[in-house]
Amino acid sequence: MAKAGKYYVVWVGREPGLYRTWASAEQQIKGFAGALFKSFATQAEAEAALAAGPGSQSSASGRASGSSQTSGRASAAKANPLAASNYPKGEALCVDAAWNSVQKQMEYQGVWLSSGELLFHQGPFAMGTNNIGEFLALVHALAWLDKQGDASMPVYTDSMTAMAWVRKKKANSQSLAEGRISPELVALMTRAEHWLQAHPKHNPVKKWLTKEWGEIPADFGRK
RNA sequence: ACAU
DNA sequence: TCATGT
Ligand SMILES: [Mg+2]
Ligand SMILES: [Mg+2]
Numbered sequence: 001m002a003k004a005g006k007y008y009v010v011w012v013g014r015e016p017g018l019y020r021t022w023a024s025a026e027q028q029i030k031g032f033a034g035a036l037f038k039s040f041a042t043q044a045e046a047e048a049a050l051a052a053g054p055g056s057q058s059s060a061s062g063r064a065s066g067s068s069q070t071s072g073r074a075s076a077a078k079a080n081p082l083a084a085s086n087y088p089k090g091e092a093l094c095v096d097a098a099w100n101s102v103q104k105q106m107e108y109q110g111v112w113l114s115s116g117e118l119l120f121h122q123g124p125f126a127m128g129t130n131n132i133g134e135f136l137a138l139v140h141a142l143a144w145l146d147k148q149g150d151a152s153m154p155v156y157t158d159s160m161t162a163m164a165w166v167r168k169k170k171a172n173s174q175s176l177a178e179g180r181i182s183p184e185l186v187a188l189m190t191r192a193e194h195w196l197q198a199h200p201k202h203n204p205v206k207k208w209l210t211k212e213w214g215e216i217p218a219d220f221g222r223k
Numbered sequence: 224a225c226a227u
Numbered sequence: 228t229c230a231t232g233t
Contacts (some may be wrong), residue, residue, distance in 0.1 A: 130227060131231050160226040161232045
């Protein structure tokens, strides 16, 4: 997670560009031979540095330490998502879920768009699914905002499934229907559906455009 | 196909 | 490559 308000420039890495969280920037440079990166306090500084290149830095930019790998992955987002004309303006909450296929556990969290600051984190939970995590994260954010008396703050998710379940106030989960979900999560799902039915006019839910803006700030990294 |  | 979903 970002320590409120930092901007990370990666000049050399798997996918060079501008990142809002250390988790996402680290993915680009960890284990990448010859990686070059640096953090900045403001967007303007970061954008200027990204455009100018690593050679323009007078001090303390990061260099890859030990490792060796040079391969990357196909480019997804643009190098500077913040420059996209449709990038979200103003404050918002961002949520995401992750599935740990090694530990077989799901977790989810919510962060502020502007700073990357963690607002909530739940889990890990056994016997879950990606979609159940995305759904619970989204409803958790909506309920939290309602409790604060904030009816206008938008909530971003990258999950079409979670958006559909919230819209219908019903989670169409195969795993749930077939009894593969833990009692704890079943209870949370039931509670979430009931909350939605009791609060038909919840805050606006918006789709995070990962292809245009890069990973949602609430993303967990490992993928 | 699209989103995870 | 697999699983969860619209
Ligand atoms: Mg997600
Ligand atoms: Mg993610």
